[in-house]
Amino acid sequence: MASRNDVATSPGAEKTGRDSARVEISGLTKRFLTPAGEVFTALQDVSFTVEPGQFCAVVGPTGCGKSTTLSMVSGLDRPSEGSVKVGGREVDSVTKGVSFMFQSDALLPWKTVLGNVLMGPVFRRVPKQQAQASARDWLRRVGLSGFEDRYPHQLSGGMRKRVAMAAALINEPRILIMDEPFGALDVQTKAIMSTELLGLWEQIRPSVIFITHDLDEAVALADRVVVMTSSPGSVKAVFDIDLPRPRGSVQEIRFQPRFIELQHQIWDSLREEVERAYARTAGGTA
Numbered sequence: 001m002a003s004r005n006d007v008a009t010s011p012g013a014e015k016t017g018r019d020s021a022r023v024e025i026s027g028l029t030k031r032f033l034t035p036a037g038e039v040f041t042a043l044q045d046v047s048f049t050v051e052p053g054q055f056c057a058v059v060g061p062t063g064c065g066k067s068t069t070l071s072m073v074s075g076l077d078r079p080s081e082g083s084v085k086v087g088g089r090e091v092d093s094v095t096k097g098v099s100f101m102f103q104s105d106a107l108l109p110w111k112t113v114l115g116n117v118l119m120g121p122v123f124r125r126v127p128k129q130q131a132q133a134s135a136r137d138w139l140r141r142v143g144l145s146g147f148e149d150r151y152p153h154q155l156s157g158g159m160r161k162r163v164a165m166a167a168a169l170i171n172e173p174r175i176l177i178m179d180e181p182f183g184a185l186d187v188q189t190k191a192i193m194s195t196e197l198l199g200l201w202e203q204i205r206p207s208v209i210f211i212t213h214d215l216d217e218a219v220a221l222a223d224r225v226v227v228m229t230s231s232p233g234s235v236k237a238v239f240d241i242d243l244p245r246p247r248g249s250v251q252e253i254r255f256q257p258r259f260i261e262l263q264h265q266i267w268d269s270l271r272e273e274v275e276r277a278y279a280r281t282a283g284g285t286a
């Protein structure tokens with residue numbers, strides 16, 4: 001059935017509205033040339049779709065190509081074969097409307113908290129007063145009112161993450177790419193930040209691709225979990241997470257029977273890939 005978001009588009013044209021946030025990865029293969037001159041296949045025929053406004057977590061053993069996949073969604077690298085489409089348009093340069101969050105904070109140390117959050121609007125040439133008001137509003141939303149004039153080194157790890165989150169979301173991205181954003185945080189701060197992320201995501205609903213090694217985090221946050229195989233990475237399984245939204249506290253949801261059931265199912269799928277990757281890096285014969 002056609003929805004009001006459906007738009008007539010010519011082949012290859014970018015869609016507008018909600019559909020502009022659909023990410024379609026099909027038959028994605030990526031090969032690198034190693035320093036020894038050999039061809040190394042990092043990704044082999046990876047296909048999955050992130051629907052508009054969907055929160056998609058990607059889990060897989062170390063070195064399976066998760067970050068490589070993201071670099072092709074963002075347009076920072078090109079596939080060897082296959083395609084990535086964002087909003088129906090093949091990605092062939094840096095994708096517009098995408099915000100990032102990485103494990104490292106990526107804050108500019110010489111800029112204040114306010115200055116860091118202002119970077120996006122300034123880059124987009126938003127008028128100064130409007131940009132300042134928006135940055136202060138986002139700092140309020142992430143609980144950092146009163147910290148506008150601090151520098152990143154004067155903040156805790158969790159506070160720096162809040163600044164990074166405000167800096168990513170102030171651009172109201174259609175797609176939010178997150179590569180282990182809370183990986184360096186202690187367990188409690190991570191849970192608090194995850195709950196805060198969910199609350200903010202529910203306000204603006206970008207499509208999210210979220211890479212993590214933490215299966216609990218993936219199940220608690222996502223609508224869909226993609227499990228990748230060990231290298232060369234391909235899609236092993238896709239799990240739809242039918243836990244109701246809003247999810248509330250990430251800490252609490254972990255005790256729900258359905259959460260535990262999904263966590264076990266996904267771990268069953270992931271475990272042998274993790275073991276295989278470990279055996280390979282440990283010099284075993286996987």
Ligand SMILES: Nc1ncnc2c1ncn2[C@@H]1O[C@H](COP(=O)(O)OP(=O)(O)OP(=O)(O)O)[C@@H](O)[C@H]1O
Nearest residue numbers: 032033034040042061062063064065066067068069
């Ligand atoms: N530019 C490159 N040249 C050669 N090999 C590369 C390059 N970039 C990545 N690789 C290799 O591709 C594979 C996938 O790397 P990638 O960083 O995408 O894995 P990952 O799943 O994100 O790993 P992790 O979970 O440890 O962060 C690795 O074996 C890596 O060494």
